[in-house]
Amino acid sequence: MLKLWMFLHLLGVVVWVGGMFFVLHCLRPALADLQPVQRGPLMVGVLQRFFRYVTVAIVLLWASGGALAAAIGLRGMPGGVLAMIALAAVMTGIYVWIRLRPFPRALHALAVSDPPAAGAALERIRRMVLVNLVLGLLAIAAVTLWR
Numbered sequence: 001m002l003k004l005w006m007f008l009h010l011l012g013v014v015v016w017v018g019g020m021f022f023v024l025h026c027l028r029p030a031l032a033d034l035q036p037v038q039r040g041p042l043m044v045g046v047l048q049r050f051f052r053y054v055t056v057a058i059v060l061l062w063a064s065g066g067a068l069a070a071a072i073g074l075r076g077m078p079g080g081v082l083a084m085i086a087l088a089a090v091m092t093g094i095y096v097w098i099r100l101r102p103f104p105r106a107l108h109a110l111a112v113s114d115p116p117a118a119g120a121a122l123e124r125i126r127r128m129v130l131v132n133l134v135l136g137l138l139a140i141a142a143v144t145l146w147r
Contacts, residue, residue: 001067002067002068002071005064005067005068005071006064006068008060008063008064009060009061009064009065009068011057011060012057012058012060012061012064013057013061013136013140015053015054015056015057016054016057016058016061016136017133017136017137017140019050019053019054020129020132020133020136021133023046023047023050023129024126024129024130024133027043027046028043028126031043036115036116036119037115040106040109040110040115040118040119040122041110043122044106044107044110044118044122047103047106047125051099051103054095058092058095061088062088062092065085065088069081069085078143078146078147079142079146079147080142080143080144080145080146080147081142081143083138083139083142083143083146084139084140084142084143087135087136087138087139087142088139090135091132091135091136091139094128094131094132094135095132097128098125098128098129101124102121102122102124102125102128103121103125105117105121106118106121106122106125109121
């Protein structure tokens with residue numbers, strides 16, 4: 001059963017961290033050639049879909065991480081795992097903030113045809129996703145490199 005939990009945990013990491021890397025370093029630069037009127041709706045549409053998967057990934061990560069932690073026990077947990085848990089908590093908080101604050105603002109701005117406001121909200125999201133990507137990479141480093 002532990003192997004299944006580990007697989008599900010890694011699947012969640014791939015979706016969330018890999019997705020953030022793709023959005024920031026592949027999709028966003030490719031959208032630079034589009035006009036802001038086209039770029040905003042496309043980016044919001046992509047984020048709507050991505051955020052659905054991230055929500056599932058986060059639930060999967062916390063459930064599988066909890067199962068793995070229960071199997072290891074707090075006393076047997078390496079420092080890197082504890083660091084990963086702390087970083088995951090911060091990342092989850094940032095994700096919730098993105099979903100509750102700037103993302104609804106981007107949706108509203110597009111609904112009322114306000115591309116500058118949508119762009120500002122998307123820029124806030126970009127910055128926070130970048131922070132989360134760095135934290136995710138630090139969590140991966142902590143759990144794999146720190147014993």
